Amino acid sequence: MRRRRTYALTLAAAVAVATTTAGCSDDEGPSKPDGPRGGSSASSAFSVASALGRLPAIGDDGVMVTVADVAAIRAANDLEIPDLSDLDAVGDYGIEMTGADDDARAMLVPGNLSHGLHWKDELDRFGFSWLEADALASVYAAPGEFTWTAYADPVEPADGLEDVGDGMLSTVSDPDDDNAVFAAVEGSQAALSRDRDDLADWLADEGPTLADDESLTSLAAALDEEEVLSAYLVHIGGDDPSALALGWTVDADGPGVLVVYDAGDSDAAAAGLASLRESYAAPEVSEHLDVEQIEARGRVMVVTASPTEGLVRGVLELLRTFELPGMR
Numbered sequence: 001m002r003r004r005r006t007y008a009l010t011l012a013a014a015v016a017v018a019t020t021t022a023g024c025s026d027d028e029g030p031s032k033p034d035g036p037r038g039g040s041s042a043s044s045a046f047s048v049a050s051a052l053g054r055l056p057a058i059g060d061d062g063v064m065v066t067v068a069d070v071a072a073i074r075a076a077n078d079l080e081i082p083d084l085s086d087l088d089a090v091g092d093y094g095i096e097m098t099g100a101d102d103d104a105r106a107m108l109v110p111g112n113l114s115h116g117l118h119w120k121d122e123l124d125r126f127g128f129s130w131l132e133a134d135a136l137a138s139v140y141a142a143p144g145e146f147t148w149t150a151y152a153d154p155v156e157p158a159d160g161l162e163d164v165g166d167g168m169l170s171t172v173s174d175p176d177d178d179n180a181v182f183a184a185v186e187g188s189q190a191a192l193s194r195d196r197d198d199l200a201d202w203l204a205d206e207g208p209t210l211a212d213d214e215s216l217t218s219l220a221a222a223l224d225e226e227e228v229l230s231a232y233l234v235h236i237g238g239d240d241p242s243a244l245a246l247g248w249t250v251d252a253d254g255p256g257v258l259v260v261y262d263a264g265d266s267d268a269a270a271a272g273l274a275s276l277r278e279s280y281a282a283p284e285v286s287e288h289l290d291v292e293q294i295e296a297r298g299r300v301m302v303v304t305a306s307p308t309e310g311l312v313r314g315v316l317e318l319l320r321t322f323e324l325p326g327m328r
Helices: 008-014 048-052 070-076 087-097 121-126 196-204 214-225 266-271 273-281 314-320
Strands: 062-068 135-141 144-150 162-165 168-170 182-186 189-193 230-236 242-251 254-262 289-297 300-307
Touching (some): 048 062, 214 242, 266 273, 273 289, 300 314
Antiparallel strands (some): 062 230, 230 242, 242 254, 289 300
């Protein structure tokens, strides 16, 4: 059973001028806006594929990518952006939005640059944060990190950032400082990067992006077919490269999970189904996920499931502890 984004109409009405909307018709398709990496998403619907196009192609030995329709996740969890001066409210909001609350129906994974910061520290440091964003996309491949966020209104960077020229700001005055994080703002979009060149490419709409990665785009296509609200993609490099993705959905029956594996080609995907089905039937997996379907779609294998007891964060914990099939 496919889980459709039933919150699209409510979200479109509530945030008609939002940077990311969920109400784009399948017939019309997204229009092409202006600006960095495809521009402001004000006139285009969220998709994992388009989010990959906003991120630089970093990391020859593997990447971790997170993308989210943040506004849709807020709507699914029946939340509003809290008073950002109220630390308790901000904390409660962050806990539910990241699926740590048992009542969360949808969740996102903050970008890696956000992980080392308290909920509100990112906003204080840069003047913008995923907490109030409408969309985000982030890539991490040590030592590189890049995060893009989009908002309903124009972004104002924090006064404490240093102007280092070429439209870029920094957390330190010396651009050669290894601890520097670079920032740029373009209308209702913002970007953070550990690498000044990656940020310069984003501002100039130049350079390769993760949308050039065939494996990641194959995962993205399957995720977008199910209209996920957020996703976490891992592409492991090396001699035996592999890629998989987690996606979170919501429908009238509750939260859903999509796990997508890139087998490389359609023959390998078809041949791998029996083993994958056996792995998901194992008690250590089935106690966390109620599997509805496991099928091959071209070069990828797609697992459609629901989290047991509605705990949307469970599948992420399986991935992080190497208990998810394909990560052992």
